[in-house]
Amino acid sequence: MRASNYLFSTLRNSPTDAVVASHQLMVRAGMIRQVSKGLYTWLPTGLKVFRKVEAIVREEMQNAGSLEVSMPIVQPAELWEESGRWKKYGAELLRLKDRHGRDFCLGPTHEEVITDLARNEITSYKQLPLNLFQIQTKFRDEVRPRFGVMRSREFCMKDAYSFHVNEESLQETYEIMHQAYCNIFDRIGLDYRPVLADTGSIGGAYSHEFHVLADSGEDDIAFSDASDFAANIELAEAISLKTAADPATQEVEEIFTPDCKTISKVAEFLKLDVTKTVKTMLVKGLDENEQATIVALVLRGDHNINEIKVEKIAGIISPFEFANEQDIIEGIGCQPGSIGPKGLKEKGIRIIADRSAAVMSDFCAGANKDDYHLTGLNWSRDCADFEVADIRNVVEGDPSPDGAGTIVIKRGIEVGHIFQLGQQYAEALKATVLDENGKAKIMHMGCYGIGVSRIVAAAIEQNFDDKGILWPASIAPFDIAIIAMNYDKSEAVREECDKLYNELKAQGLDVLLDDRKERPGVKFADCELIGIPHRLVVGDKGLEKGTLEYKNRSSGENQDIPREEAINFILSQK
């Protein structure tokens, strides 16, 4: 591509509403423009990157045996009524009426359409397993679209759906897809983690998210520093470093702790490390007779409660809810800031201690008496009747649940998600096949999504500096830029540039020849902003010496290379 025929649309300044680096850089580098809130036009530079990502995703899906299809964006309401989601799905599902007044929606996902296709086209177990994918525009009417194409309303997804006669077959394809996703992100060249995830609103039994690690990510991911273990922080199992409590060495002492309503205040006042304190929270529960009651949760002072884990415990109300202050004062006789485990059982309150709290000794807790705390507490001696459960978020330094290494926590951007849907949709839409014995069986399904447009933004979040974007080679808009100094005036430069341009293109490289009548500074800045990995400067001075000036975008390394070695040198850098 000759720059004189190209649309750069680079900008010096970021739009005021762009708060994350990828959004700022995509606008500044002339990759995208907002048409309306959450709706973007992809300009040539942006679309070139997008198409490279798309091609890798398509190729790896095909390599994994998935067949490409394409379903409509506009979907009839009837199918969503069959699955029950026409009513259940919130306002993100953009509903509309056609000219005849019939109900449709813009597809935020395609489970209904594909399950309808499967029930019509798949009749026998012999056709299974079947794995179908599409790369297609989706629409989710986000309340607050933000971060550019990271959370836009219209976006492009690769979504795949697999169909199976039983769970084993689903598990096999799930593993194939897991590997295909790793291949995709490896090929693109991203630092990512497949993490165990919650299945969320799509439903189903088992799922992994694929996260690109970046400080601007919206999710916390816990992973091991020594193994493959990685999980969404809500799901990561929290293990105690100790297996049992040390023997008691202190006696219980009641201490007046005025104005100490928080754990940190108590620890400071008593000059105790916060890890020697516990916090006790009262939440709503149900007793054996399904009557409303209060349950006490005890955590080490520096740990945070994990509501998702708590909700899964029998006898606790879901969704998780704290007890009212009034109920606490009536049931226990003190304000919430002074609660502790000792004596609660006697008041008929069930106690659940987190694993790490349960192995503490000589610890401090509320005295169940306003403005008083107890020190020197020991479970077995002072408060022996309690349960133990995992009810906290993991923290860095925790042992990894798989027994290898310790937990590190980083932020991630979700770019892929694979689910074992099970039979949920197939059951709702009665998608059955005949098995070996001629009996109708409801199919098992998997679904596998990748945010194609989001990958472009996530790649930037992980790879940029103060000059612009640092693309991984696989998805850079151009492989190399040839910057011509005085292309219009120097015949030697012009000839050399045209020759290099043709030679590099003949090698299959995507080449930008900057032949514009612009100052060198403008050309260098554009080249660095849009993140072209390699740059060759062609000027009269160098040509007299027989050299070209090479610069590597990511290392910043700059060197003169002999003209005749240029092509081989560039190829060796790829």
Place this chain on the structure above:
Amino acid sequence: MRASNYLFSTLRNSPTDAVVASHQLMVRAGMIRQVSKGLYTWLPTGLKVFRKVEAIVREEMQNAGSLEVSMPIVQPAELWEESGRWKKYGAELLRLKDRHGRDFCLGPTHEEVITDLARNEITSYKQLPLNLFQIQTKFRDEVRPRFGVMRSREFCMKDAYSFHVNEESLQETYEIMHQAYCNIFDRIGLDYRPVLADTGSIGGAYSHEFHVLADSGEDDIAFSDASDFAANIELAEAISLKTAADPATQEVEEIFTPDCKTISKVAEFLKLDVTKTVKTMLVKGLDENEQATIVALVLRGDHNINEIKVEKIAGIISPFEFANEQDIIEGIGCQPGSIGPKGLKEKGIRIIADRSAAVMSDFCAGANKDDYHLTGLNWSRDCADFEVADIRNVVEGDPSPDGAGTIVIKRGIEVGHIFQLGQQYAEALKATVLDENGKAKIMHMGCYGIGVSRIVAAAIEQNFDDKGILWPASIAPFDIAIIAMNYDKSEAVREECDKLYNELKAQGLDVLLDDRKERPGVKFADCELIGIPHRLVVGDKGLEKGTLEYKNRSSGENQDIPREEAINFILSQK
């Protein structure tokens, strides 16, 4: 691709609502499935063809210097209000509201969005000309979607838009696009014609449609049998074979013609050739004082009126409207079936004769008296005061307007359309650039569309037989099928098939290996139905002789070829 891992979804019968061959065959060949009226899912076989068409279109657009972008499907109402089309565009524009109640539409075309982009990104004449294209989903809420993907509601278009500082530049790009379109349809391998066209509702000055010739086409195209001339039948100029009338040889005679209300009845009754008669039609017009009046149009008996041509004549009401019967009876004194030119002028009625009618002699016409006709009429002697204009449709055998050859009429399917939009949209959206003198100028625009999904259907309409589709090689879903006889039972067959499969794939061919446990008849039928151009049958019998059985889909030619020559033979057939 191994057939055992593929989704054929072929059917024996056509859906009852499919009336054209392409719709029937696309459903039967497992290419598409209807999700809702005018909304289709593309299955693997269909999408493979679609992607090949898309790739050719993209490559040729890039070769022609157009830059790819991608605009959103959901478009804000504001832009359509600026262009004036929010109100003007009919119910085909699907309007919708987002969760905040703001107005949007599903883009049936993208003039507004691209012009908005251009006014923001293009500031100087130095950036021009600029040509941007996208390959994208469009939505038109057709009242009566039909013919499968030929006229569906959701479909894929390649639309391009060019921007210019003046008309000359627009004309240059228009010609480049005209050539690019020819390259696209040549490469796909279709019999097509670029035809002069009406600009229709998009507006603008000059346009060509690209039609694939097929009996099932919805448009009549007139083209020369000896030159490049081709035009939509409404636009083709109708030339008279004769330049002047022969001298009169007959006297005028008034004949009683009872019950002869039509030209064919009159000709039959009088034993005259219909080309010796004229028909006279009265339409609404305006006189010099803008008062309502009646105008007489005279055509040769076998010719048909062209309303678009008539509307362009000064003094005739547009849209074209016939005079009321009451006005005719009052103004002329007879029923519409007995009108003729002689005597009309005396009644103050303007007469316009078609070019071919104007050179007739000794002809027959209505006598302006119920149940009477005149024979032996001659213009100069009997009715000298009349105008001449082109007011009829061309017919086969007419001279071509470019002077070379004669007109042939065929039916066509519109697959592409290029327009010179001029300044219409740029003016409405105030899209200006600074010219060489620093003065703001409104840009000139061109727009260029190709129906990507429609090409797939049009290619079938032009290429099918009673067994199925006959794809042009460039867009066939597979280049070649290897049909294995007893793949599961014969080790020799299995080895040979796998070897051939890998060898042909290594040559870059898209190969289908039919390894299914199906009867040979089923495999042959599927292969012919989905239209794979080349077929090799591998069976034990042949292998014993060292041969494979080759069949060409379009010629039907069948031959045994030695095993060792198979690869070269196939490559030579491509």
